[in-house]
Amino acid sequence: MTEAEMGAQPSSTPTTDRGPLGAARRAVLATTRAAAALAALVVAAMVLTITYDALARYLFAAPTDWAYPLNTSGVLAATVLAIPHLYATGGHIALDLVHRGLSPRARRRADVVTGAATALFGLAVAVTAARSAAVGIERGLTAAGTFSIPLWVPDLVLAVSGALLVAAALLFPAHPPPDEAPEPAGAGHDDEGAAR
Template sequence: MIAAYLAVERLLAWASALLLAATGVFLSWEVVSRYFFNAPTIWAAELSQLCLIWACPMAMGWALSERRHIRVDAVTRLLGDRARQVAELVALLAVAIFAAVVTVYGFDIFHDSFERGRTTGTMLDLPAWIPEASIPAGFGLLFISALVNMARTWKDGAPKPDGEIHE
């Protein structure tokens, strides 16, 4: 079960990478069309923002599992294995609680926009719930990732201080 979730995280990380690449393509096209053809687009900037808005939350769970978030380990590096495991579990619990709270409040915002039919108010006038849905989706995945990593840490102990991750 954990392996299946980690495979989903990797897939989402690759999807996030593709969204970031698409952002680069969209913005490059906008520059070329604006400055070389004097014909700016109405879609490139907004779709680029949408890609960025979705790319970052989608990859948060993967970043947590792969220990790619910023970590301050000056104290935990000095701890023994058991104390480091407890510290890791407490940190993951804090991440899980934070992610759960953001998921709930983010869902409320998304749902309100969906129900009211709000739009972005831009030239494309996309439904506002499309970018807003990235928050509950991304933080919901982060919540699950924190739980999965708590289970891994409980079973296997904390990752080594040198950055080695669980196998």
């Protein structure tokens, strides 16, 4: 995927999208993009901390007590922070064998069901994680071990990501599969139907 494709707006948000709905889409897309960028930074930090821990363990026989719990939370954070942006831009992996076999009308209905299920899932994650974060803050809960991460931190990441997923599911309808996407401007076919 090229940098231009990665930074491009999703097909469901044309540049001419105006009004409150367009503004909401742009705001959610900017927020999900920032969350995905944060996920990339988390992955980079995980690489550094794992490398440091491996060097400390094998060169100096002094493993850290913080690398494992931090990276366990990092995997969770990197995954859930990226999901809303992938959904909004259609960047997730789509297993659409059955979907492609449906009629256009049935596909639209399936897309509505998928969007509703995604929004419901995001809502369940957001509400559950927010409640769990509140309990963690109230009771001062921390992870087990010598390096105790406050449990409300990963819960808060889950709550924010769930809320972003709800917004993405409601504002960005399902995307067509790549072979059904409209051709870019200027692309044409020769006499035998192959793309130029």
